[in-house]
Amino acid sequence: MNEVGSATRSWTTSELLTIMASRALHDGQIVFAGVGVPLLAATLAQRLHAPGLTILFEGGVIGPFIVPGDLPPSTNEQRCTRRANMVCPITDVLMLLQRGFVDVGFLGGAEIDRYGNINTSFIGDPDHPKTRLPGSGGGNDIASLTHVIVAMKHEKRRFVERVQFVTSPGYLEGGASRHEAGLLAGGPEVIITDLAELGFDPVTKRMRIEALHPGVSVEDVEANTGFDLDLADPLRVTAPPTDRELEMLRELDPDRLYIA
Amino acid sequence: MSGYEALRSETALRNRSLHEKVVSLEAAAALINDGDHVAIGGCMMSRTPMALLWALVRAGRRDLTFSRSIVSSDGDIVVASGIAKKVITSWFSQGIVWGISRVMRHWVESGTAEFEEWSHLAMGLRYRAAAMGLPFLPIRSLMGSDVERRLSGETREMVCPFTGEKLVLVPALRPDVAIIHVQRCDPYGNAQIDGLQFMDIDLPMAAKRVIVTTERIISNNQIRRSPDRTKFPFFVVEAVAEVPYGSAPHECYGLYEPFFRHMDLFAKMTKEDPERGSRDYLQRFFYEPRSWNEVLQRIGMDDLLTAASGGRNVHDE
Numbered sequence: 001m002n003e004v005g006s007a008t009r010s011w012t013t014s015e016l017l018t019i020m021a022s023r024a025l026h027d028g029q030i031v032f033a034g035v036g037v038p039l040l041a042a043t044l045a046q047r048l049h050a051p052g053l054t055i056l057f058e059g060g061v062i063g064p065f066i067v068p069g070d071l072p073p074s075t076n077e078q079r080c081t082r083r084a085n086m087v088c089p090i091t092d093v094l095m096l097l098q099r100g101f102v103d104v105g106f107l108g109g110a111e112i113d114r115y116g117n118i119n120t121s122f123i124g125d126p127d128h129p130k131t132r133l134p135g136s137g138g139g140n141d142i143a144s145l146t147h148v149i150v151a152m153k154h155e156k157r158r159f160v161e162r163v164q165f166v167t168s169p170g171y172l173e174g175g176a177s178r179h180e181a182g183l184l185a186g187g188p189e190v191i192i193t194d195l196a197e198l199g200f201d202p203v204t205k206r207m208r209i210e211a212l213h214p215g216v217s218v219e220d221v222e223a224n225t226g227f228d229l230d231l232a233d234p235l236r237v238t239a240p241p242t243d244r245e246l247e248m249l250r251e252l253d254p255d256r257l258y259i260a
Numbered sequence: 261m262s263g264y265e266a267l268r269s270e271t272a273l274r275n276r277s278l279h280e281k282v283v284s285l286e287a288a289a290a291l292i293n294d295g296d297h298v299a300i301g302g303c304m305m306s307r308t309p310m311a312l313l314w315a316l317v318r319a320g321r322r323d324l325t326f327s328r329s330i331v332s333s334d335g336d337i338v339v340a341s342g343i344a345k346k347v348i349t350s351w352f353s354q355g356i357v358w359g360i361s362r363v364m365r366h367w368v369e370s371g372t373a374e375f376e377e378w379s380h381l382a383m384g385l386r387y388r389a390a391a392m393g394l395p396f397l398p399i400r401s402l403m404g405s406d407v408e409r410r411l412s413g414e415t416r417e418m419v420c421p422f423t424g425e426k427l428v429l430v431p432a433l434r435p436d437v438a439i440i441h442v443q444r445c446d447p448y449g450n451a452q453i454d455g456l457q458f459m460d461i462d463l464p465m466a467a468k469r470v471i472v473t474t475e476r477i478i479s480n481n482q483i484r485r486s487p488d489r490t491k492f493p494f495f496v497v498e499a500v501a502e503v504p505y506g507s508a509p510h511e512c513y514g515l516y517e518p519f520f521r522h523m524d525l526f527a528k529m530t531k532e533d534p535e536r537g538s539r540d541y542l543q544r545f546f547y548e549p550r551s552w553n554e555v556l557q558r559i560g561m562d563d564l565l566t567a568a569s570g571g572r573n574v575h576d577e
Contacts, residue, residue, distance in 0.1 A: 035356050036356050058380060059303060059304070059306070059456050059458065060456050060457060060458065061456070070573070073305065073355050073356070073357050073518060073520070074304045074305065074330075074332075074355055074356060076303045076304035076305065076306050076330065076456065076458070077304070077305055077306050077456075077511050077517065077518060078306070078455055078456070078511060078513045078514065078517065078571070078574045079517070080456075081455060081456065081513075081574065082574070087455060087456055087457065088457065089384075089457045089458065089459060089460075089461055089462070090303065090329055090380065090384055090457075090458050090459055091381065091384030091385065091387075091388055091459060091462065094380060094381040094384060095381070097381075098381070098399075098400050098401070121377060121406070121407070126406075126410060129369055131360070131365065131369070132360075132364065132365050132368045132369050132375065133360060134351050134352055134353035134360060134361070134364075135349070135350060135351045135352055135375070135377045136350050136351065136377060136378070136379045136380065136407055137330060137350050137351035137379075137380050138350070138379065138380035138381065139379075140379035140380075140381075140382075140401055140402060140405055140407050141379045141380055141381040141382075141401040144379075144400065144401035144402065144403065144404075144405070145400060145401055165406045165410075166404070166405045166406045166407075167405065167406065167407055168405070169403075169404045169405050172404050177404075178404065181403050181404030181426075182400075182403040182404065182417070182425070182426030182427070182428075183400075183403055183404055184400075184425070257357055258357075
């Protein structure tokens with residue numbers, strides 16, 4: 001249990017991550033959410049500060065309200081469709097990204113680099129991988145076609161100078177390289193970890209620390225990052241998880257499927 | 261003869277008349293040949309034609325290529341049983357709650373089976389292009405990524421002749437056979453799907469042949485009372501097999517959820533030693549049972565009723 005920032009409350013890293021991620025979503029937005037923390041954070045936001053948040057799931061779901069305690073095991077089962085406004089084919093829900101109806105895509109990631117490129121495909125040489133990871137799913141499409149929020153644990157092995165394989169493109173080599181590659185819209189906006197909120201310099205597209213979670217220092221973040229980070233000015237400090245956020249989150253995931 | 265001319269003459273030769281095509285599960289599996297490219301309907305743990313995969317494993321098919329939007333334990337089973345040499349998909353693992361599939365890792369990392377990775381939308385547009393009778397469709401994702409780079413030569417980049425924008429072209433994916441599990445179908449192949457449709461409207465149009473497994477066979481009169489629910493027409497379908505719980509231990513929308521305890525068992529059995537674990541699993545649930553009903557018996561009544569109870573919850577307020 002991590003007890004940074006509060007003498008009286010405690011929460012797990014996944015809980016902190018999910019709550020901080022939920023705060024990045026706003027009422028009235030359309031969010032394309034991946035499975036795991038993104039799904040849970042979007043559902044939490046919907047139940048707290050963003051009742052008019054429209055969630056899209058890759059399985060072909062538009063505007064559902066997930067039932068507490070009945071979390072879907074992926075974004076492709078009937079639990080994703082509870083109280084949905086519409087179900088449609090996968091290709092058509094993904095096409096909404098390309099058409100530009102989606103405000104933000106919400107992803108997890110195994111490995112990310114300083115320009116926000118995400119790897120969920122290979123650890124090691126792709127021809128002889130140390131670990132074959134599950135792959136893109138819709139990650140490449142979401143990252144290519146819309147603005148993206150990424151939620152992931154902050155570990156040195158996950159925050160690397162250069163990902164071994166770009167599954168889902170961020171700002172590629174920085175600067176204008178994303179646009180030049182033909183990706184005319186979107187790009188990573190905020191990376192939320194259990195230590196901090198990170199963003200990108202508007203010109204260089206290098207990753208920088210935007211805000212620290214309570215009780216976390218710049219040194220803590222640097223010690224868990226495999227490359228040099230820039231600092232936003234001013235550097236904010238996030239508010240600790242509230243009782244209401246924690247209670248609602250635990251009600252949503254009582255079996256600790258995603259907040260273990 | 262061009263690819264399109266071949267497609268037209270093959271299609272013209274298909275028997276597209278309204279005729280009965282009900283077969284047994286085993287006879288349905290016999291329609292699939294060694295070396296075929298088989299597209300699996302449904303997605304992840306939903307409406308997987310698991311009974312037909314069971315029959316294919318038992319029939320000892322070889323060198324099959326499978327494609328699917330996303331594969332779960334079905335992917336593990338086709339590689340571990342040795343019937344697949346290649347899986348074309350966007351995501352391959354049993355499910356995020358069970359971690360990265362040990363079976364997928366073992367067979368893919370050792371080079372025994374190939375996992376060809378596309379983005380999810382690219383998979384969708386590849387099937388759709390084939391369904392539309394076109395050789396490719398343009399897409400705005402994939403660019404700049406190693407997913408595209410690794411598919412070297414499979415895709416093309418083009419400058420749009422109208423706008424000057426850069427686009428990626430993904431080639432039509434035309435399976436030899438599509439296998440699709442649905443809630444209801446009539447003896448002619450009019451198939452009705454409840455809930456999530458995944459890529460199952462494009463798949464039957466894209467494939468050269470289509471085999472449907474269905475929870476229930478209903479009459480053509482029933483179909484005609486709600487034709488709006490028919491998701492693909494009878495004339496694309498070659499065979500229909502009735503298989504209650506034909507997607508177990510995956511879900512069938514509105515009827516049963518994934519059999520979570522059984523999925524836990526599969527993950528547990530294959531975690532330590534994926535080779536031995538999957539061999540034991542296949543022995544117990546694929547090779548020894550002589551019928552699909554016997555598979556269900558082995559999975560067990562408790563798991564089946566729990567899944568069915570959860571499945572019906574979807575209609576609750």
